[in-house]
Amino acid sequence: MGVMWMLMILIWRMLSKILRRYGRWALVMPVGGMGAALFGLNVWTAATVLLALLLGVLLALVLVRWRQAGRSGLLPVTMLGAGICGLWAAASMARSWTAGFAVFNAFAVRVGGAQVAVPKPPTGAGFQGAVSLRAASQAAAKLPRAIAAQGRFINFSFSGRPGNLVAGPFGGLIARRVARPQVVILGHSLWWGRLLILGSLLLLALGLWLSPRAVADLRALITRVAPRLERWRREGNWGILLVPVTSFGLTIFGVRPWTIAAIVAAIVISIRWPRLAADLVPLVLVVFAAYGFMLVSRWVPGPRVLATPQPTRFGAIPVDSSQTSLLAGVEASALLAFGAWLFPRTIGAHSRGKPTTGHEVELAGRVQRLTETRGHALDAAAAELRRIERDLHDGAQTRLVALGMNLRALERMLPASPEAARALATEAIETSARALSDLRLLVRGIYPPVLADRGLGHAVRALALDTALPVELDIDLPGRLTSPVESACYFAVAEVFANAVKHSAARRIHLLIEHADDLLRIEVSDDGVGGADPANGTGLSGVERRLGTFDGILAVSSPPGGPTMIAMEVPCRLLSPKISSCSGTG
């Protein structure tokens, strides 16, 4: 046990050294070595390792920007898979020792032309269990010498069918039936089994250790690639899928004259009649899925498959055992699901006259967005008018009524009691001052005077002066914008400033305004605690809606713990080039 433990530590140290020195990609070598140990050093393991290396180099060369994701995305999956396979192999080794012995015992094993003497188990029915295990080991220990004497293969027969025994990687034997490439590992000693379990566990642990990083890398990759896929999906016409989907038929029916003809037809249709091609894609998918289900349902475990001269294939999977038939069923289900998902997007949409091509979808999306933003704009304007009406009604209007009453009373009192009249006059003056102050506040809320006088740059400067936090300004705005845009942007900045003061506990705010290529860009960042969310509360979502009226957008990056950065972009033209650029700290 102590030796085992030391071995584990040694392996771990080596691995961490390799990791540190060459990065995670270097693990391909030990993983490949493990694969070779598990499955023997044959064409497949060599090809897999070579392919993995090649893939890694290609990814590193081509996707330099996504190097991290490219490197480690597949590796943990490979490791986990290899670990699971290893455990499975170790488990099946324990089974096949007995079963393998049965093979030895029951059928004549011949080396060259002569029979090899195989020791019989001590008891007649006892070739299953511990006794037969040991006996199998002993038999296996003797056999390699015979193999070495006679060459690599030992011919034998299995139920009257031809087969051969192959030398396993660790001196054991693999009984391989020629007709069905099922592998039975024979005669491995317990020591190798333990090592196999240990290695598999190590692989599993490494794979699990790497996978969070790989998931993070993959997520980064997906966030980069997703917009492109989304754009492709929006612009793409589903008809281009007809050719690959038809080519799938090759894997079922093989290369025949009519499958080739179908593919050629698919190419012609998808070029000449893209709409028809799009409609055909889900139909073809459903037909293939149905065929797959039929194959799977017809397959019954037992000698019938053995009698089948050639295994039936579906996709890349030969349907010849319960596992592969299950896989084929999964594959058919996936095809069916994809077809069903495509149905409303192609045939359904066409029959309802909905737009499907990229341009039509774009136009329809544009119309929908304009309808939405127009609704928001009308709602906002109506709400604004209601607020102004209420403010006027409760504020200035009420005060003017009071003023009128005071003056009327003053008129009555003047002859009788001049002293009381004077007091009333003072009150009237105060009332009028309050009415004016109310009106000033209201006007500021409707359209701030500096904004009207000088435009966005100066108005935002004045706003910065009014803000309780120091604001660094970086404004490059060589002219005026249309007043609706100026107003929307001003109130957007005001809202963001107010949020920063109220919620962020920031020490300072930085504001950037620039206009280039007919795009106004505003960035407000603070060094506060973050956690701003447009979905939470109405402030930022209101800003988003208001900017949406001008096709503007709002993006918020505010992780918990900060910092917060809010970017707004509004497409707009400058009205007049005018000196209105200012910067500084206010």
Next chain:
Amino acid sequence: MQVVVAEDLFLLRDGLTRLLSAHGFQIAAAVDTAPGLLRALLEHRPDVAVVDVRMPPGFADDGLQAALEARRQMPGLPVLLLSQYVEELYAREMLADQMGGVGYLLKDRVFTDNQFVDAIRTVAGGGTVLDPEVVTKLVGRRSHDGPIARLSGREREVLELMAEGRSNTAIAQQLFVTEKAVSKHTTSIFTKLGLAASEDDNRRVLAVLAYLNS
């Protein structure tokens, strides 16, 4: 004392000229556009100009721009700005040259004609008069800073009144204390803010405003 009045609304212009005439000012010119104001200022070189911020032709801050331009050509020309609203930004621009002779008041203040007339005289004498609304903002913005936070409540009141451009006498009257007490407060304020004390009212106000403006 020669005054140029610039106001585009006839009612207010008429009211202002009548009010000022009643208090013994001579109206050199009463104009209703910004270019007219600039011409009148250069032509009459009055003792003080009373100027509305928003005027034709732009109906933006044309009055302010004309006044700033006139002060560039005639440094220290006393100008009292009147407006329906007060903007700290505009006050800062007027104060930027540190020459004094600047006023910036809400139009509401015209109601209390004595204070208004006092303000015109202060500005004409090279003093500075700021509307309490602006001063509150200026002081409020700095209230988190160390020095201003260390001022006592009474000292802060005195500071605000000083920033509005009041003399020690006026401050004493307003706060119902003796002039001696006020000058004690001002000395304390100047020490706490680290400013050089000055006996001259105008220079003292400019120092306070420069501090608040920085």
